[in-house]
Amino acid sequence: MTDARRLAYLEALGVDVYVRRSLPQAPAATVSVPAIERPVATPTPIPTPMPPRPLAPEAALDWEALRAAVSVCTRCALSETRTQTVFGVGSPGARWMFIGEAPGAEEDKRGEPFVGRAGQLLTAMLKAVGLRREDVYIANVLKCRPPGNRDPRAEEAAHCRGYLERQIELVAPALVIAVGRIAAQNLLATDAPLARLRGRVHALGPRAWPLVVTYHPAYLLRSPGEKRKAWQDLLFARQVSGRIERGEPVLP
Ligand code: URA
Numbered sequence: 001m002t003d004a005r006r007l008a009y010l011e012a013l014g015v016d017v018y019v020r021r022s023l024p025q026a027p028a029a030t031v032s033v034p035a036i037e038r039p040v041a042t043p044t045p046i047p048t049p050m051p052p053r054p055l056a057p058e059a060a061l062d063w064e065a066l067r068a069a070v071s072v073c074t075r076c077a078l079s080e081t082r083t084q085t086v087f088g089v090g091s092p093g094a095r096w097m098f099i100g101e102a103p104g105a106e107e108d109k110r111g112e113p114f115v116g117r118a119g120q121l122l123t124a125m126l127k128a129v130g131l132r133r134e135d136v137y138i139a140n141v142l143k144c145r146p147p148g149n150r151d152p153r154a155e156e157a158a159h160c161r162g163y164l165e166r167q168i169e170l171v172a173p174a175l176v177i178a179v180g181r182i183a184a185q186n187l188l189a190t191d192a193p194l195a196r197l198r199g200r201v202h203a204l205g206p207r208a209w210p211l212v213v214t215y216h217p218a219y220l221l222r223s224p225g226e227k228r229k230a231w232q233d234l235l236f237a238r239q240v241s242g243r244i245e246r247g248e249p250v251l252p
Pocket of ligand 1: 041061100101102103104107112113114116118140218
């Protein structure tokens with residue numbers, strides 16, 4: 001994508017002014033982004049240490065069987081209020097996997113993640129870094145909508161975790177992007193604020209999938225002034241992804 005096109009997309013996101021001021025003429029590869037800190041250098045408090053879990057029954061399922069299992073799931077009470085489950089969408093072999101919190105009203109109606117107003121902004125954010133929805137994989141911590149869009153409960157996330165873990169295994173992404181505080185805290189089992197989780201590479205799960213964190217587009221719709229930070233996060237993700245592609249270490 002040309003710089004002019006990218007700037008046009010950024011204008012649509014409302015972050016063009018920042019880009020022009022802070023990235024004068026510099027090619028994207030030389031953009032200064034926050035340095036990666038070693039996760040061990042900044043320990044994050046773990047509220048409830050999880051004991052080792054037995055392998056979830058879905059751990060060996062293929063895509064079709066996993067989708068079928070999710071579609072009839074009744075592990076928690078959200079199955080009683082959902083219209084349908086919201087599995088995930090995108091390329092099953094994507095390099096980037098975005099993980100949000102839970103379906104909202106529009107997603108519950110259409111059965112696809114991130115298709116409401118926040119989803120449209122996420123799609124625009126992807127475009128800003130030259131990606132289409134079908135180039136990445138998009139899923140949520142929860143596969144069912146919590147009534148009234150309340151935050152996911154710990155037990156709901158725990159019931160859904162095996163499904164998400166299997167999705168990650170099947171996609172085998174180079175990079176996971178946690179979309180928003182709730183997703184990041186759930187995935188990393190931390191209550192650290194988003195500001196402390198951004199700008200560094202975390203190791204997700206026993207397989208240590210590289211994970212970076214960014215703002216939730218719903219938050220960006222409420223606080224458009226923060227879009228410039230989300231743009232920084234995407235540049236950081238791109239830089240980390242480039243390092244991974246070149247076989248350079250991104251984790252300690
Ligand atoms: N918010 C999310 O976290 N996920 C969706 O799919 C939609 C809104």
